[in-house]
Amino acid sequence: MLRIEDTDEDRNRPEWTQGIIDALAWIGISADDPHFEGPYLQSDYTQQHIAAALQLVDTGNAYYCDMTAADIEARNKAEGSQGYAGWSRDRDLGPGPGRVVRFRVPEGTTIVRDQVRGDVEFDNALIEDFVLLRGNGSPVFLLANVIDDVHMGITHVLRAEEHLSNTPKQQMLWDALGSPPPVWGHLPLLVNEQRKKISKRRDKVALEQYRAEGFLADAMVNYLMTLGWTPKGEEIQPWAQIEGDFRLSDVHLSPAFFDLKKLSAFNGDYIRMLSPTEFLEACRPWLLAPDAGYPIDSFDETVFLAMAPHIQPRCVTLADAPGVIDFLFLAEPVVDREAWTKVFAASEAVAVLRETKAAYESVSDWNAEALKSALESIGAAHDLKLGKAQAPIRVAVSGRTVGPPLFEALEVLGRDETLRRLRNAEAALN
């Protein structure tokens, strides 16, 4: 049973809950999965939590206490102590307004048997009688967490290391409730560049955000798996392989830094592995976005598909795709003035442009190979290598000095449009 639990103060906001469901669906965990309990809303369970606390009072494992934070502070000051030393343990207080229910921490030691980190021993004397029910009667997270686990028959609790210190408290609760504790596994924390655990406030942690930026779910999942666990063999490997090889006991003990650069490298690899059709489908939201860089209705799937193998190696994220081929869908290329000036400052550039236009007007087969050899001979006549000779044409047609392979792009652009742009460029130069 997988229970997604985030007890953030925003948890009862429906749109937030939906956000979690969407994000999980993205990485392959469906809300329809029988093992998925869905985002947990504490309010639905509160009565059970309170009942459990009361039961603990009945069995002598918990007691009422009327001391406020100020009372505790005053007493500590007077006695030179700190924390709460079980002062109300034997006062036999009953329920009353403002009274909390505290757990009676037993003597001895608590050993947490952790599948990742081994046995961790805690001295119960160092754990104070913690609150179960607040003065207003509401249950605290720790209690709610345990009670839900008990009721749901949870057998394995896998969570971040930040919870390890509170695990003895939870285990004592399981014991007091007469239920065998679950198998624990505390996973290493994910940290930011400051080596602090990543938090919603400071860091980018929402899966939805990475999806929105054009990361592939497979890349995300694969990368995440390499933090805290090492795949056998290559780092990049399919989920089925990872799933089969994964052992909880192989999980690392040290925190790992979430490196966007490495995620990007994974993403680029995954993008290159896509077939043209898969790539098109994955990119579609960005290709048809209002800010794609060209009028949406001029987008042409056939052109994109033909260019896909040349676009893929130039993308780190799916969001990069429109920018690579936008000039093919624009009525007029957006000219980078600096590039234009620089390229046409070269002595033979204008002549190459003029001659190429002429040659392209009469080229018999409009295909990349023919276009290339035509320009190659023109370049040779001017003692220019292809790398130099193609520059004026590229700038004239795409407006930029960089981009996908030129002749393949001209092939899909077509003779008429290519010549039109070459003529425009020529005119602009005069």
Place this chain on the structure above:
RNA sequence: GCCCCCAUCGUCUAGUGGCCUAGGACACCACCCUUUCAAGGUGGCGGCACGGGUUCGAAUCCCGUUGGGGGUGCCA
């Protein structure tokens, strides 16, 4: 303060006493390829936190120190 966890290149890591002159990946640099930019190929840079033990032998075991992190709420 007290408790708990952790410690190999900048980062993610391999490594469980000899195979380690410490291997890989990302990043970075160089070169190659090349129709620009990418991608790809080759090479380079770069690390066992420190101090004591144990041992014929230690990145690996033990102790300590230092450093980092987490917890310690009538937060979740």
